[in-house]
Amino acid sequence: MKKVLSIAGSDCSGGAGIQADLKTFSAHGVFGMTVIASVVAENTFRVIEYQDIRPDIIEKQIDAVFEDIPPDALKIGMLSCKEGMLAVAGKLREWKPSNVVIDPVMYAKNGCALMDPDSIDTLIAEVVPLADVITPNIPEAEKMAGIRIYTQKDMRKAARIIHDMGCRAVLVKGGHSEGDATDILFDGSEFYSFSSPRIPTKNTHGTGCTYSSAIASNLALELPIRQAVARSKKYVTTAIANALEIGRGNGPTHHFYDLFQHGLSDVKNWREDIT
Numbered sequence: 230m231k232k233v234l235s236i237a238g239s240d241c242s243g244g245a246g247i248q249a250d251l252k253t254f255s256a257h258g259v260f261g262m263t264v265i266a267s268v269v270a271e272n273t274f275r276v277i278e279y280q281d282i283r284p285d286i287i288e289k290q291i292d293a294v295f296e297d298i299p300p301d302a303l304k305i306g307m308l309s310c311k312e313g314m315l316a317v318a319g320k321l322r323e324w325k326p327s328n329v330v331i332d333p334v335m336y337a338k339n340g341c342a343l344m345d346p347d348s349i350d351t352l353i354a355e356v357v358p359l360a361d362v363i364t365p366n367i368p369e370a371e372k373m374a375g376i377r378i379y380t381q382k383d384m385r386k387a388a389r390i391i392h393d394m395g396c397r398a399v400l401v402k403g404g405h406s407e408g409d410a411t412d413i414l415f416d417g418s419e420f421y422s423f424s425s426p427r428i429p430t431k432n433t434h435g436t437g438c439t440y441s442s443a444i445a446s447n448l449a450l451e452l453p454i455r456q457a458v459a460r461s462k463k464y465v466t467t468a469i470a471n472a473l474e475i476g477r478g479n480g481p482t483h484h485f486y487d488l489f490q491h492g493l494s495d496v497k498n499w500r501e502d503i504t
């Protein structure tokens with residue numbers, strides 16, 4: 230069985246963070262492991278507070294996983310501060326994992342900050358170069374690239390700027406735009422776009438976590454990056470189409486164990502374009 234690790238924050242309400250990651254791993258039939266970097270008191274409509282795990286405890290969790298069950302892929306989610314970023318980056322340089330997916334989480338869906346804005350330089354210098362795929366949403370891509378994004382042309386421009394920071398591929402997600410939900414992948418030479426019709430729902434808590442965990446699972450299952458993103462886009466679209474009306478805010482995506490048998494054919498007008 231393939232093994233996949235999530236290094237991220239815990240969402241006690243179960244829709245995002247480590248909890249969404251484990252549900253996604255199970256749905257993909259891979260063995261999920263976790264390194265908790267922060268404990269977040271949050272729900273579908275607000276973040277109350279978070280406490281970061283001490284950097285040496287983050288490092289020891291990473292050692293515990295790697296010395297015993299080396300993962301076939303890993304994803305990094307919420308790292309709120311410089312100290313946590315440096316701890317993770319140092320350990321990854323030591324253990325040299327393959328198939329690293331980084332979701333540079335900066336805000337929760339409800340707008341609450343999950344990353345100290347002063348850490349962005351550390352994110353760019355220390356964490357981004359470790360990524361085989363980095364998956365910023367539009368506001369995150371704007372912050373990292375230092376440009377405003379209004380069009381798909383701007384998404385491509387941001388992808389190029391972020392690629393120059395030293396990662397292998399960049400996936401700028403279009404969940405925060407209007408019209409179709411179109412994501413742009415740049416692998417350093419070609420752009421690929423992955424698009425689905427926008428689903429009219431407020432229940433999108435955990436979409437980014439679900440997507441990056443699906444990509445890590447599919448890389449662990451030995452798909453090349455482009456195919457891993459294509460299969461993961463179908464997974465996240467179906468998980469949004471079936472999102473749960475739970476809680477007072479943005480309800481969570483839904484993970485089916487039999488999604489691949491029964492769910493994916495429900496995604497109408499699926500498109501993948503090479504541009």
Ligand SMILES: Nc1ncnc2c1ncn2[C@@H]1O[C@H](COP(=O)(O)OP(=O)(O)OP(=O)(O)O)[C@@H](O)[C@H]1O
Nearest residue numbers: 338366402403404405410411427428435436437438
């Ligand atoms: N309403 C929607 N309908 C269809 N697809 C969507 C919708 N909202 C987001 N997506 C898709 O979900 C995926 C996650 O994108 P999004 O931009 O929402 O990530 P995110 O903001 O990082 O998520 P999160 O806030 O959970 O971290 C992308 O493939 C995006 O295109």
Ligand SMILES: Cc1ncc(COP(=O)(O)O)c(N)n1
Nearest residue numbers: 238239245246337338434435
């Ligand atoms: C621990 C943790 N990690 C990531 C997110 C982002 O997900 P979303 O923007 O969907 O709330 C979150 N809310 N909580």
